[in-house]
Amino acid sequence: MAIFPDRVAAGRELAAALEHHRGADAVVLGIPRGGVVVAAEVARALALPLGVAVVRKLGAPSREEFAVGAIADGVRVVDPAATRLHGVTPEELAAVEASERVELERRNRLFAETPLEVEGRTAIIVDDGIATGATATAACRAQRGRGAARIVLAAPVAPLRWLPEDTVVDEFVCPHREREFWAVGQFYDDFTQTSDEEVARLLARDLP
Structure with missing residues (x-):
């Protein structure tokens, strides 16, 4: 059963759950491609810089x-x-x-030729959903390796039983923890694949 009309709507709901980070020394890093659409809404709502956490x-x-x-x-x-x-x-x-x-x-x-500086800052890592947690874990570890002082993993939806390792993530924000979980796309009415061009456009929009 779908929860979100699309990734933009999911991002707006996730931003509300992250409101306590407004004004923090933080950056928002979306996992390409779909996670960047969600992250862009979070960054816009919280007035924080937007970048990417590239992972495969x-x-x-x-x-x-x-x-x-x-x-x-x-x-x-x-x-x-x-x-x-x-x-x-x-x-x-x-x-x-x-x-x-x-x-x-x-x-x-393509996306991270000049990555945002995370050393000593809070890195809010955003995806459009978490299934197995492998990509989220890799993204968080990579930003910790770059010197982020605090790692916040944020996603609109994840399996009820899944939790990140507390050695990898300082805070996990997920408004919807679902018992019946087969794939992230099941929770979206529109889960159309995000293009490289859309990611580039969202990142360019955030440039000063």
């Missing part, structure tokens, strides 16, 4: 929509239980990772 899911070769891990700059997250469940061999995982590293670099060049 490592999908199971047989079912790419199921994450067995994720990568970001200097970070590699792999879920051994997921790799066993989907029968992913080390060779298959290496091939998936090699392909995703190419896309990671492409997106870094």
Whole structure:
């Protein structure tokens, strides 16, 4: 059952749940692509800078929509239980990772050529939803590695039983924790894939 008309509406609701960060020394980092649409609404509502946290899911070769891990700059997250469940061999995982590293670099060049400074600041990392948590975890670890003083993970919807590791995330904000959860898209009326051009437009809109 859908909860949100689209990502813009989800972003507005998430912004309300993050209102206590208004005026903080913080940046909002969306996970491309769809997470940037949500993050743009959060950044606009809270008057905070908008950037990106580039990360790539490592999908199971047989079912790419199921994450067995994720990568970001200097970070590699792999879920051994997921790799066993989907029968992913080390060779298959290496091939998936090699392909995703190419896309990671492409997106870094396209969206994050001049990344926002996070050292000593609060990094609010936003996605349009959390399924397995692999990409969110990788994104948070990457920003911690860049020196963020505090990591806030924010998403409109996530599985009821999922929680981030407290060593990775200082605060988790999620207005909708759902018991029946199959995919993020089930909670949106419009979950159309976001284009590179839309992400670039949203980021450009936030430039001074």
